[in-house]
Amino acid sequence: MVTTIKATAQNTPATTVKTTFHRQTSVSIDIHADTKVIWALLTNAQDYPRWNTTITAIEGEIKLGKKIKLKSTLDTKRTFKLKVKKFEPAKQLSWGDGKGIRVYTLTDKGNGVVNFSMIEKIGGLMFPMYAKYIPSFDASFNTFANDLKKEAEMIMKTK
Amino acid sequence: MTVEQLTIEFQQHRGQLQSFLLRITASIEDAEDIVQDTFIKAMNKLDTFRGESIIKTWFFTIASNLAKDNARAKKRWPENVTDICKGKAMTNQQFFEEAMTIRQTSPHGSFEIKEHITFCFACISKSLPLEQQICLFLKEVYEFGVKDIAEIIDNTEAMVKYYLHTGRSKMIKIFDGRCAIINKEGVCHQCTELNGIFNPHQKAQEELVKIDMHKEAEKGDKEHLFDLRMKIVQSIDPFNSPASALQLHHLQHNRQVMEDF
Numbered sequence: 001m002v003t004t005i006k007a008t009a010q011n012t013p014a015t016t017v018k019t020t021f022h023r024q025t026s027v028s029i030d031i032h033a034d035t036k037v038i039w040a041l042l043t044n045a046q047d048y049p050r051w052n053t054t055i056t057a058i059e060g061e062i063k064l065g066k067k068i069k070l071k072s073t074l075d076t077k078r079t080f081k082l083k084v085k086k087f088e089p090a091k092q093l094s095w096g097d098g099k100g101i102r103v104y105t106l107t108d109k110g111n112g113v114v115n116f117s118m119i120e121k122i123g124g125l126m127f128p129m130y131a132k133y134i135p136s137f138d139a140s141f142n143t144f145a146n147d148l149k150k151e152a153e154m155i156m157k158t159k
Numbered sequence: 160m161t162v163e164q165l166t167i168e169f170q171q172h173r174g175q176l177q178s179f180l181l182r183i184t185a186s187i188e189d190a191e192d193i194v195q196d197t198f199i200k201a202m203n204k205l206d207t208f209r210g211e212s213i214i215k216t217w218f219f220t221i222a223s224n225l226a227k228d229n230a231r232a233k234k235r236w237p238e239n240v241t242d243i244c245k246g247k248a249m250t251n252q253q254f255f256e257e258a259m260t261i262r263q264t265s266p267h268g269s270f271e272i273k274e275h276i277t278f279c280f281a282c283i284s285k286s287l288p289l290e291q292q293i294c295l296f297l298k299e300v301y302e303f304g305v306k307d308i309a310e311i312i313d314n315t316e317a318m319v320k321y322y323l324h325t326g327r328s329k330m331i332k333i334f335d336g337r338c339a340i341i342n343k344e345g346v347c348h349q350c351t352e353l354n355g356i357f358n359p360h361q362k363a364q365e366e367l368v369k370i371d372m373h374k375e376a377e378k379g380d381k382e383h384l385f386d387l388r389m390k391i392v393q394s395i396d397p398f399n400s401p402a403s404a405l406q407l408h409h410l411q412h413n414r415q416v417m418e419d420f
Contacts, residue, residue: 034317041321050328158320159305 022123291326
């Protein structure tokens with residue numbers, strides 16, 4: 001059963017599920033790289049803009065309980081002030097604010113393959129009032145996942 | 160292996176260890192101290208050396224471990240360190256007087272643009288996290304393979320690849336934005352400016368055309384330009400080159416500025 005669930009989560013392009021009070025976007029991709037390398041890329045704040053075309057800057061340290069300031073191509077005028085809420089090395093990382101949370105999960109599938117998944121859930125009681133102003137995350141999520149795959153796999157080719 | 164054999168082997172690698180440690184710590188004294196400590200530690204642990212790795216790797220493992228505990232090695236410098244230090248030097252008459260004395264009296268006091276490129280790389284590489292800096296020098300300058308570096312820094316080969324890739328990428332980006340030798344829009348001309356001060360009769364442009372990295376710049380292959388920069392760094396022993404006295408003086412000045420920064 002577990003195998004079946006993992007198999008269905010290999011490479012899933014970004015999809016969004018909407019309800020009245022919430023919106024959830026998720027993406028999943030298999031990466032041929034070492035888990036520690038992918039984790040290092042996800043937790044090195046200053047290095048993000050070098051490889052990730054969806055993030056223009058992250059200030060602060062990505063460590064449990066630390067606050068970070070993130071600038072994204074989704075809204076170039078805005079700085080997202082987020083708190084790192086979960087930091088389980090080489091497994092799971094999450095950050096968020098009062099309106100939403102993003103969770104990164106790494107699953108070692110063996111044979112040098114790691115499944116990376118990213119889920120962001122936003123919402124709350126006031127969500128219906130501002131939902132229409134929030135752009136779709138789908139394209140950005142696909143780009144994020146593909147950038148991570150490209151960079152991690154390129155690192156593994158270093159001689 | 161006997162102590163005598165160890166001593167002979169150590170002497171063969173001493174120069175490389177010393178230059179590696181100078182580039183990591185930016186301190187002549189600390190580099191020399193760590194070299195001494197490396198030898199003492201190697202002697203004390205001689206019975207643990209099984210010959211499974213080559214002795215050069217073993218020496219660099221001990222030296223790197225000692226460097227990781229060194230405060231000057233751990234201190235990171237900003238990417239624009241050479242701008243900051245230039246500003247300080249311009250208001251420091253003593254610095255220029257000492258440099259001129261070295262220039263006129265030392266057999267290692269000539270100014271060479273290539274040597275300044277090497278000095279400059281050592282300074283800017285200190286903007287990298289220490290693991291990245293150590294990996295980069297071990298691979299690009301001291302020609303260790305990924306497997307040996309993993310043994311030296313006691314980490315996985317995958318993480319060594321990560322450190323090498325990120326360190327190299329960051330250095331390429333910094334030099335592409337700053338170095339006027341490879342980019343006409345580059346903001347830093349210090350090597351040619353200093354050539355004008357210390358070699359007033361030599362035309363900097365005539366010197367630059369002798370440097371492959373400058374000749375190849377127009378092709379715009381940043382990876383290749385970085386490799387050419389590394390060849391220059393590889394070719395220069397910072398303790399025994401014709402310009403070593405002048406460049407070491409310059410390095411000590413920058414380190415002092417960074418300690419007060």
